[in-house]
Amino acid sequence: MGYSKLMRSVAVMKLGRGPARYSPVKDVDDIEPASPTSQASTSFVRRPDIWKSVLLVTLYAVLTSALTSLTLWIFQSLPYSVPKEIRVFRQNNTFTEPPTPENDRAWNELLPAGRGFVYVQNGAQYGLEPGVATDKGEIYSVSLYHSIHCLGLVRRNYWRLIHAVLGNGATEMAEFARKELNESHTAHCFDYFRQSFECSADMSLEWPLTSASGKRIQVDGEGIPHVCTSKQALKEYMDANHFTGARNHDISA
Numbered sequence: 001m002g003y004s005k006l007m008r009s010v011a012v013m014k015l016g017r018g019p020a021r022y023s024p025v026k027d028v029d030d031i032e033p034a035s036p037t038s039q040a041s042t043s044f045v046r047r048p049d050i051w052k053s054v055l056l057v058t059l060y061a062v063l064t065s066a067l068t069s070l071t072l073w074i075f076q077s078l079p080y081s082v083p084k085e086i087r088v089f090r091q092n093n094t095f096t097e098p099p100t101p102e103n104d105r106a107w108n109e110l111l112p113a114g115r116g117f118v119y120v121q122n123g124a125q126y127g128l129e130p131g132v133a134t135d136k137g138e139i140y141s142v143s144l145y146h147s148i149h150c151l152g153l154v155r156r157n158y159w160r161l162i163h164a165v166l167g168n169g170a171t172e173m174a175e176f177a178r179k180e181l182n183e184s185h186t187a188h189c190f191d192y193f194r195q196s197f198e199c200s201a202d203m204s205l206e207w208p209l210t211s212a213s214g215k216r217i218q219v220d221g222e223g224i225p226h227v228c229t230s231k232q233a234l235k236e237y238m239d240a241n242h243f244t245g246a247r248n249h250d251i252s253a
Helices: 005-016 036-075 101-108 143-166 171-180 185-200 231-243
Strands: 084-088 116-117 139-141 223-227
Touching: 101 143, 116 231, 139 143, 143 171, 143 185, 223 231
Parallel strands: none
Antiparallel strands: 084 223, 116 139
């Protein structure tokens, strides 16, 4: 059997039919167009799927926009509105040096009277859940001062670790470490910082400092202007609304 006949036989075995036969087309008019009915039915099958997808996407977008708008409308009516100001960051060694009675006092003074808690009358009208009940009404924690309290706690534990290492206080640190692992307030603060920073999202652009060699590589944040909440406005609000039952003024308590 010749090679061509062999390959033809294999093709017949695989396809279950003989080789295809073709007839020459005499004219373009001899080509029959697809049936209009078949085209319409195909289009009819696909069109509902397309419109269904468009409607679902549109409905999702409308619902998402409505929920976002409702949330912003509820929380834009919080019981205070604080103006902004431009502030340039400068290092203050009072807040970088090891603890002393003087700088401990400065740290403690970062918390206003009431340790950052304020009275809010009828918090439900601002979209708030019930606060802490007191004899004078419900109180709420202002997030800024929660963060500052956490920072004071991290500072205290940082310097405690440094002093223990330098003073070879292995026993004291071992006990402290065991307590931290079991009930770590500091670990809570790490995650609270993360969420607070991401929420506030300060997008100020920081340029590098110029080193003695003239290189500009390291960014330390000094000398950079930021849009900040007015300190004076914060003080006025806290003075007028602070919780009057606070007795402990230690920032890290």
